Amino acid sequence: MKSIYPLVFFFLIFIGCKSTKETASASFKLTTKKEFSPLTMQTWYQKDYQQDTIPGISLDKWYSLNKMKPKSKNIIVAVIDTQIDLKHEDLQGQIWTNPNEITNNGIDDDKNGYIDDINGWSFTGTKSGGYVVWNRYEYVRIVEAWGPLFKDKTESQIDTQDLYKYKDYQRAVKTLEEKNKYYKKWFKSLNYKATIYPTVKDTLKYFFPKEDYTYQQLDSIYKKYKINDKKFWQRRDDNDQDLGALIGCMMANIEMNQKTLEDIKDQQTQLDSIVNKNLNLDYDERMAIGDNPTILEKGYGNNNVSNTIKGVRTIQDHNTMVSGIIAANRTNDKGIKGIAQNVKIMPLNISPSGDEHDKDIVMAIRYAIDNGAKIINMSFGKEFSMHEDWVLEAFKYAEEHNVLLVHSAGNDSENVDEFKSYPRDFVYDGSKEICNNYINVGSTSHKLDGTFVSDYSNYGKQNVDLFAPGEEIYTTGAGNIYKTDSGTSFSAPMVCGTAALIWSYYPKLSAAQVKQIILDSGTAYDIEVILPGTKDKKIPFSELSKSGKVLNVYNAMQMAEKVSKQ
Numbered sequence: 089m090k091s092i093y094p095l096v097f098f099f100l101i102f103i104g105c106k107s108t109k110e111t112a113s114a115s116f117k118l119t120t121k122k123e124f125s126p127l128t129m130q131t132w133y134q135k136d137y138q139q140d141t142i143p144g145i146s147l148d149k150w151y152s153l154n155k156m157k158p159k160s161k162n163i164i165v166a167v168i169d170t171q172i173d174l175k176h177e178d179l180q181g182q183i184w185t186n187p188n189e190i191t192n193n194g195i196d197d198d199k200n201g202y203i204d205d206i207n208g209w210s211f212t213g214t215k216s217g218g219y220v221v222w223n224r225y226e227y228v229r230i231v232e233a234w235g236p237l238f239k240d241k242t243e244s245q246i247d248t249q250d251l252y253k254y255k256d257y258q259r260a261v262k263t264l265e266e267k268n269k270y271y272k273k274w275f276k277s278l279n280y281k282a283t284i285y286p287t288v289k290d291t292l293k294y295f296f297p298k299e300d301y302t303y304q305q306l307d308s309i310y311k312k313y314k315i316n317d318k319k320f321w322q323r324r325d326d327n328d329q330d331l332g333a334l335i336g337c338m339m340a341n342i343e344m345n346q347k348t349l350e351d352i353k354d355q356q357t358q359l360d361s362i363v364n365k366n367l368n369l370d371y372d373e374r375m376a377i378g379d380n381p382t383i384l385e386k387g388y389g390n391n392n393v394s395n396t397i398k399g400v401r402t403i404q405d406h407n408t409m410v411s412g413i414i415a416a417n418r419t420n421d422k423g424i425k426g427i428a429q430n431v432k433i434m435p436l437n438i439s440p441s442g443d444e445h446d447k448d449i450v451m452a453i454r455y456a457i458d459n460g461a462k463i464i465n466m467s468f469g470k471e472f473s474m475h476e477d478w479v480l481e482a483f484k485y486a487e488e489h490n491v492l493l494v495h496s497a498g499n500d501s502e503n504v505d506e507f508k509s510y511p512r513d514f515v516y517d518g519s520k521e522i523c524n525n526y527i528n529v530g531s532t533s534h535k536l537d538g539t540f541v542s543d544y545s546n547y548g549k550q551n552v553d554l555f556a557p558g559e560e561i562y563t564t565g566a567g568n569i570y571k572t573d574s575g576t577s578f579s580a581p582m583v584c585g586t587a588a589l590i591w592s593y594y595p596k597l598s599a600a601q602v603k604q605i606i607l608d609s610g611t612a613y614d615i616e617v618i619l620p621g622t623k624d625k626k627i628p629f630s631e632l633s634k635s636g637k638v639l640n641v642y643n644a645m646q647m648a649e650k651v652s653k654q
Contacts, residue, residue, distance in 0.1 A: 133557035146642035166456030169407035201386035210437035213390030223442030227260035404566035412564030427585025467577035496576035501621035531558025610637025
């Protein structure tokens with residue numbers, strides 16, 4: 089899982105680059121000005137545009153008008169992701185329990201190939217009962233695995249059937265070189281920041297004894313005391329400690345939300361692991377698991393989907409946030425209300441920091457289907473895939489079993505009709521989609537103007553199906569907290585929750601019908617937006633996805649009723 093995304097965004101600010109994600113002034117303004125309370129904006133994504141002038145998904149509208157009772161007791165939604173906080177107050181009663189397994193008796197009671205899988209399965213669990221924290225990136229694995237076949241060879245020396253692998257290998261080698269340089273430079277800058285942090289704090293007390301400074305105040309005295317125009321990232325080479333450099337260091341800390349030395353050291357730990365594990369050709373994350381990642385087979389991992397080990401970094405936040413959007417308890421008067429109440433979350437762990445293994449993706453999809461899931465949320469992605477054929481076969485298996493797959497489009501600001509992004513339900517050879525049960529979801533904000541499409545969101549007229557809110561989403565977080573975060577990772581569960589709601593009331597609909605209902609019933613916005621990845625290039629919103637629309641729960645439920653009658 090690319091959990092480093094927010095860090096990368098801040099690093100673009102930090103190194104002084106002109107980010108491609110800047111936005112220009114809006115081309116479309118709301119005609120009605122309205123002030124919203126912080127509480128309203130916390131769950132803006134559930135509001136209704138027509139009523140509240142906020143481009144949400146009209147969930148509150150549907151609940152306020154609905155008089156029906158659900159026909160299905162529970163819809164199982166598999167969340168293939170990181171570990172999860174099973175103890176979170178707002179997920180109590182919302183987690184799937186395997187009805188055919190006896191707790192911790194060391195026996196595979198239901199004969200499904202997984203021992204004591206009470207709440208799901210950790211495919212990154214180790215033989216000793218622990219869990220993997222760091223995965224290598226897929227391009228690193230490709231360079232290591234395919235190097236003996238292709239290193240120092242030219243295209244003319246490659247057999248036709250291996251040509252696509254050879255090209256991917258060359259792309260992987262180039263990517264590894266670029267990323268190594270990038271992260272090592274960033275890591276060096278962090279080391280510089282950590283070294284001079286105490287000096288920075290003591291120095292600024294002269295100007296602000298109460299340490300109550302703002303970024304604007306620091307910028308004002310920085311302009312007064314700077315002795316050159318070096319960007320902050322340039323200073324770590326010279327280890328500058330003049331007054332301007334010290335002030336600039338704290339400004340950089342504020343930009344990257346590093347409020348304490350511990351914050352900087354935590355990021356140092358992450359960057360150290362990226363350099364020495366994620367990007368290390370010799371690092372083997374599967375050794376502790378004890379399986380062969382090139383063979384599809386059961387019998388690896390463990391049953392602890394909410395594992396915490398003292399001294400080991402926890403990885404429960406992402407799944408907890410995603411699951412809360414779908415199914416946070418609507419009846420307990422705590423925290424937030426998920427999209428659907430009659431849902432059971434099936435947590436399946438495949439996502440340490442780094443890239444998921446195709447084997448784990450496939451095994452998790454098959455586990456979900458074989459154990460009753462109707463919907464599978466996949467809020468993860470990567471730029472390479474060693475075994476794409478395995479994944480596409482798993483997608484077909486889901487289609488055969490009438491299971492809906494929902495995937496986040498990704499946070500690269502790229503056109504996925506051209507930019508290679510995995511997993512996907514098509515191949516880049518001009519062929520059509522390989523299944524009719526897959527939805528790819530981009531991200532929108534609460535600002536109905538030029539910045540309506542999130543600047544980080546991927547898009548694609550052919551291969552992004554629709555958009556859903558994904559920016560500034562308030563949801564459940566690991567450690568029994570609530571937090572706000574952004575990413576297409578949070579757009580996908582909006583669609584999953586809606587699909588679960590549809591099936592709760594109209595259980596006879598097929599996955600293909602549910603998909604089409606969600607796409608056809610979305611809200612169309614006739615505005616121009618800034619194309620992600622550009623500074624100010626405008627494009628009609630309708631051109632960024634297949635449907636040209638944003639998820640709308642109320643419309644979807646109305647349409648589902650009509651389709652079910654037909």
